[in-house]
Amino acid sequence: MRWIIFLVIFVIIDIYAFQAFRTISKNIWLTVAYWTITILVLGNFIYQFYGLNRSDFGNSQAFAFGFLIAFLVPKMIVLAVMFSEDVFRVPQAIFRYFTEGSNADIKYLPSRRSFISKIALGIAAIPFGAILYGMYRGKYNFKVLKYTLNFEDLPDAFDGYKLTQISDVHSGSFDNIEKVEYAIDLINEQESDVILFTGDMVNNKAEEMKPYTKIFSKLKAKDGLYSVLGNHDYGDYVRWGTDEEKNKNLEELKTIQKEIGFDLLLNESRYLEKNGEKIALVGVENWGAGGFKKAGDLKKAVSNIKKDDFKILLSHDPSHWEKEVISDDYKYHLTLSGHTHGMQFGIEIPGWFKWSPVKWRYKYWAGIYKEMGQYINVNRGFGYLGFPGRVGIWPEITVIELKKGSNNA
Structure with missing residues (x-):
């Protein structure tokens, strides 16, 4: 059950992170690289830790955990920044729906602001680099x-x-x-x-x-x-x-x-x-x-x-x-x-x-x-x-x- 909860939370975080990623590039190969790295990091973590006894914890588990942290923490920062935008974006869409009616030509949910996504990614790059440095040196x-x-x-x-x-x-x-x-x-x-x-x-x-x-x-x-x-x-x-x-x-x-x-x-x-x-x-x-x-x-x-x-x-x-x-x-x-x-x-x-x-x-x-x-x-x-x-x-x-x-x- 705890693994299911973990995966659900991870997916929610990644939905926001991928939205930010897509605002700066829609290149198909970069998209493939993004999901490949994500799946490898997550898959290795599950492989190393599923059913693990604490006494068997070694360097392979440590690095699996380290790389998960290196990718998860920046994505959580992206989530925090972009969710903060949604706090204003979603109520705006609801207000427009009730004040402008159901005109099919109206796009009620304003598009994700590109500069907000770039700010989120820029902030997230700091802990990403710091964590990798911390693991390396x-x-x-x-x-x-x-x-x-x-x-x-x-x-x-x-x-x-x-x-x-x-x-x-x-x-x-x-x-x-x-x-x-x-x-x-x-x-x-x-x-x-x-x-x-x-x-x-x-x-x-x-x-x-x-x-x-x-x-x-x-x-x-x-x-x-x-x-x-x-x-x-x-x-x-x-x-x-x-x-x-x-x-x-x-x-x-x-x-x-x-x-x-x-x-x-x-x-x-x-x-x-x-x-x-x-x-x-x-x-x-x-x-x-x-x-x-x-x-x-x-x-x-x-x-x-x-x-x-x-x-x-x-x-x-x-x-x-x-x-x-x-x-x-x-x-x-x-x-x-x-x-x-x-x-x-x-x-x-x-x-x-x-x-x-x-x-x-x-x-x-x-x-x-x-x-x-x-x-x-x-x-x-x-x-x-x-x-x-x-x-x-x-x-x-x-x-x-x-x-x-x-x-x-």
Whole structure:
């Protein structure tokens, strides 16, 4: 039934889109090309997704979805523009019918205005080109975003301390090893004191990371590499034959992280020490609102540290910060999260403006936020999932410098 509804909606959208197309060209070969491409894109999408199990989602499905979006979104824009014209066009026809009578020579429905169709197509060309760019190059358009955060109670020895955060690798989506190697080199070029990974190394299975283990093993930081698990790392979206298979997959992923050099924090803490002073690094398992896995145990994670320690928390889902962390008795000076990907789509002018539809789902969805004297950085993600690209919200490598001073600065 849902496929029938989808096809009906698609046909309605295409009726309007084809009307606009016909106003600029009635060439028979262009018409054939239009419908051929439309049928191929739609047919491939149905072929790839009909009866699909989520755990079988791969690059072929991702690109089928991507091309559908690339063609459907512009057509929806055309629909919106042309339907807006019909809001005036149809009432005009009704008015003429009742005021001018049923004279056969009168054409009651005014013709579609050519310039309106051209405007609609012109507007639609913008997202069409942006989506194709996002699929071709945007998904590997890595950006290094740098922040300086001030803390009055930062231990003196850590004044100027630099950390690099990455999140949401989703290695099962990668299709270009050289681009991944470039990103790893870019991380190392930051020469941060510590590298922190905030979850979702894979889409579903540990085996997805095996082709990239050697590449990620090149990550280097003076004070080490630390990580936590994200919701995708547990294998919850796979139909496993037995619980033993699922558990084995998770243990294999933990082993891979160890091989890379990550110290995986499973509701645990570590101290980073420098010149006789220290800060606490706390890592919780995934905890997410809205039906996501809640394996994180904040109390357990801090059982071996002091309440007045300077603390950095790794927690994959930013909803954890909103729901539990900022109101906790312990003060978590800086929380690092990911998960949202910034929806991989939006408009952003760094330092000035950012918008994405994901803001309607997550209050804290990208960048630095401050509440109750505590900070969170929501990393936009290293990889991509579902849609095989990024538009406006680029893959991110975060570099944060800790400074001693007033956090009101």
